[in-house]
Amino acid sequence: MNPAPPRPPAGRIDLHSHLLPGLDDGCRNLADSLACVRGLLAMGYRGAACTPHFWPAQFPAVSAALVAERVAALQRAIDREKLLFRVWPGGEVRLFEDADKWMNLHGFPILGGAGGGRTAVLIDSWRGDWPRHCDRTVDAILARGLTPVLAHPERSPTRFGFGRLLDRLARRGVLLQGNLRSFGGGEGPRALSLARSFLRDGRYACVASDTHRAEGIQDRRRGLEALADETDADTLRRLTTDAPRRLLNLDAEDAAGG
Template sequence: MSYVDLHLHLLPGIDDGARDVDEALAYARRMATEGVREAAVTPHICNDRRIEPGEVAGLTAQLQGAIDAEGLGVRLHPGGELHPRRAGHLGDDELELLAQGPAGRRWLLLEAPFAGIDGDFTELARDLQRRGFGVVVAHPERAAGGIEEGMARLAPALELGAVIQVNVCSLLGNHGLYVQEAAVALLRSGSAHLLASDAHPGSREHTVRLGFDLALGAGASSVQAWRLTQVHPRFLLRRGLRPSTSAPARVAA
C-alpha cells in the first residue's frame, strides 16, 4: 500500500502553493521518496479567479508530464479546494471539473471557513449534496469558534454523508495549540475520515506520510492511522462518496 493525498497545492504558479515547476517537481520527488503515489491537486477556487475550473485538468496534465519524464511514479488527479464564497456560484458542469470519484459518486473538497462554521456553510454543503455531489469538508479544525460547536452545526451535512478531512500541519501544531487540540479531538472522537497534507511546496513541505506518525502520536492505532492516510483517501478516489437521499435535518443557527 501507499499513501494518497487529497489536498495539495502542487500546481505551479497558480495560488500560494508551488511557485514554479522546479518547486513542484522537488515536492513530487519527496512524495515518491515517502511513498505518496497518488494525489489530487487542489488549487484554491475562490473569487480572485486566479484559476478557473476549466483550466485545472490541462495544467494538471502538464505537470503530470514533467513528473512522468522523471519516472517518479506519482499520479495526479485534477481537483480544487472550493472556497465557500465561490462554490455556490459554480454550475454543475464547473463543479464536475473539480470533483473526484466515479460517475454517480462524485465529491468535492469544500474549505471550512476560518471565521467559523455557521448555518450558511452547512446550508452550502447541503446544497452541494442536493445537487448530487458528496462533500469532503477541508480542515474544520482551523475554523474559529470551537470544534464541538462547529461539528454540531455541521451535523445536518454529516448526516447526509459529508466527511471530515484534517490537515497534517494542524496535527503538527503549525497553526497553534488551539487548532492542534481541535485536530487531535477530531481524530480521537472518530470524526476525522482522512488526513491530507494541504502542503504548499516552498512553505509547507511535509507530505501526508507524516500524518501517519502524527496520528499514532495523537493516540490512533496503527490500523486507524493506515485508514486515515491510505485506505479512506484511496477509497474516495476509487469508489467516491454519494450524498444520502434521506430527508435533510434542520440547520442549526
C-alpha cells in the same frame, strides 16, 4: 490455475494539495512542484489530487477545465522525471456567497476529475460562523449526488457550537478531512488540540497534506509521524490510504486495469 499475483502495496493518496505551479498560493514553479512530489513520495504517497483554491477572485479564471489541463502538464513533467507518482484534478472550494451558482456555471471540481465513479468535492471555510449560503453550497453539492469533504475543520476559527455544527454536517453526509500539519503542531495549539479530539472521536474520514510549497514538506512529515504516534496502524492506513483511494474510486479503476 495460478492465483493472481498480489497487487503491490497501494501507497498513500493525498486528497488535498496545491501542487499545480503558479495557480494559487501553492507551488511557485515546476521545480517547486517536483520537489513537493519527491517529498510526498518519501512519505509513502503515490499520488495526489491537485486542489487549487477556488476563490471568488479567481472565478472563472480557475475552472475545473483549466485544472484538468494543468494536471495533465504536471503529470507529463513527473513522468519525464521518472517519478512513480500520479496527479489528479480537483479543487478546494471556498464557501463564499454564490459558490453554488459559480459551480453550477463553471463546473464542480470533483476530486480525481469527473467520471470514473468519483464524487467527492473539497470545500473550506475560514468564517467564524456558518451562514445560510454555506448550507446552500453543501446542498448544491449533495443535490448533484456528490459528497462534500470539509477541509481542515480543526483550523476553523469557529468557536461556539462547533461540535453541534459538525454533528449536523455529518448527519447530512459531509465528510471531514484533517491536515497533517495540524497533528505536528504547525497550525498552533488550538488546531493541535482540536485535531487530536476529532481523531479520538472518529470524526475524520481522511487526513491529507495540504502541501503548498517545498519548504513546508518537513512540517507535513512531522505531522505524519505525530499522527502515527497518536493512533494505531489500521486507523492510520484508513485515513491516509484506504479512504482516499475509496473517495477517488481507485480500486475499481485498478480492477478495470486503468
